[in-house]
Ligand code: HMG
């Protein structure tokens with residue numbers, strides 16, 4: 001039992017439980033400059049599942065020369081001990097990636113779209129208008145193979161090259177992803193610039209097109225707003241929150257992207273609000289401390305620092 005856990009004060013209007021979509025092993029590690037052993041990644045994923053995380057995004061089947069850090073995706077998938085209580089989604093950018101992912105035993109995949117032209121070019125090497133041409137066959141084949149499919153949308157709240165992003169542009173991409181067969185979406189604040197008012201405006205408008213129970217939020221914490229944005233999302237009706245153990249994260253193809261919302265910071269807040277997550281905070285902190293030792297730098301998570 002952790003000393004100093006917050007008093008539980010449940011707030012009307014918030015859900016009794018939420019799903020934490022843990023992205024540390026994928027978003028967290030994809031940006032790491034040094035080599036991380038495949039065994040370390042496998043241990044990280046197993047520890048995150050053992051800490052009670054219901055979704056542990058494991059890796060990406062992208063071009064290995066684009067993201068060398070995750071070039072060992074198949075080995076990682078082969079090495080993990082799968083818990084029946086945990087989902088292990090992987091990123092796939094196209095049918096080639098999907099084939100590799102299915103071959104590696106993935107049953108849960110995610111395509112990743114952009115809300116802006118510049119990031120589509122930089123991250124996917126295609127024009128904005130072409131991204132769905134890739135995702136349509138990818139999602140169809142994934143569904144035909146029985147896989148669950150999430151659709152990410154990046155740059156929902158700001159783009160380092162294009163500046164502000166119109167709500168309508170984000171909603172269009174969400175609608176397109178839904179139309180090609182994505183069962184759930186995740187709204188990415190890739191560069192961590194969003195603020196709660198902006199989040200609530202997008203969610204209010206989006207709720208006219210997509211049920212918010214099928215929408216997750218994915219906040220990077222560059223400007224320290226990730227937790228506030230999460231709270232605003234919960235109030236709006238979102239029930240899935242992306243977070244990264246220890247606050248790791250970033251995108252190699254997005255200037256100024258820093259770490260994701262730290263899972264520990266999220267669990268601390270939700271615990272105090274009486275919202276169940278099923279996560280063992282002590283085990284999670286121990287995992288992030290272990291990983292920080294391997295990466296040789298302290299975790300940016302305030303809760304990890306406070307508890308370790
Ligand atoms: P491309 O070069 O345009 O692809 O890359 P292509 O179809 O023209 O193929 C060129 C060559 O690549 C071919 O090989 C293909 O076989 C190979 P060749 O015939 O020349 O020998 N190839 C592949 N090899 C392995 N796996 C594949 C694959 N696809 C093609 N899947 C592509 C297009 C999308 C593949 C490339 O741009 C890419 O890999 N991008 C990935 C970028 C990335 O991973 N970014 C980070 C994840 S997104 C993110 O972090 C944001 C998120 O967290 C949310 C948020 O924060 O907002 C999700």
Ligand code: MG
Nearest residue numbers: 027188190218
């Ligand atoms: Mg991200």
